[in-house]
Amino acid sequence: MTDWRAVFVGFLVVTVVGIVGLVVPGIGQIVAGLAGGFVAGYMAGGGLGRGFWHGLLAGSLGGIIGGLLIGVAVGLAGLALGPVGGAISGAAGVGIFALAVAVSLVMAIESAIAGIVGAAVSD
Structure with a gap:
């Protein structure tokens, strides 16, 4: 079963670190995906597959x-x-x-891999 709290917290980490990461384009976004996936996988725990799933969703x-933000910016x-x-x-x-x-x-692929690491650390 999906732990939506873990997914939401991981998503928030991706968003906040991604905004801060705009200072270093490219690298900042990669770090954002890794950090959010790790947090989601760590919070979900319960094995590597569960960490993969929660990191992927986040x-x-x-x-x-x-x-969507990129699309809105170009539209404006x-x-x-x-x-x-x-x-x-x-x-x-x-x-x-x-x-x-x-x-x-x-972001989904790197977050899923980081979610596996997060789940492995939490167990």
Whole structure:
């Protein structure tokens, strides 16, 4: 059974560390996924599979929220530039969606691996 408290706390760690990690692009996001997955796996405990699952959920949620924030930022920038900017941001929508999916997958995979480590440490 999924421990949603562990997933939510892991998601919060991914989000907070990811925001702080914007200072160091790329590395900060990787650390955010690892930290959130570790926390979710540690809190869930109960074996490696359970840690994997909870880390995966925490990282996926963090990646989805990150992708949505990127989409909102580009949409607002397009609105600020007027009709031409709207057309540009609309055309960039496909790329933004692909970037959001890629970010979500990377965060989910690294968080799942960190969740396994967290579960192993907690047991």
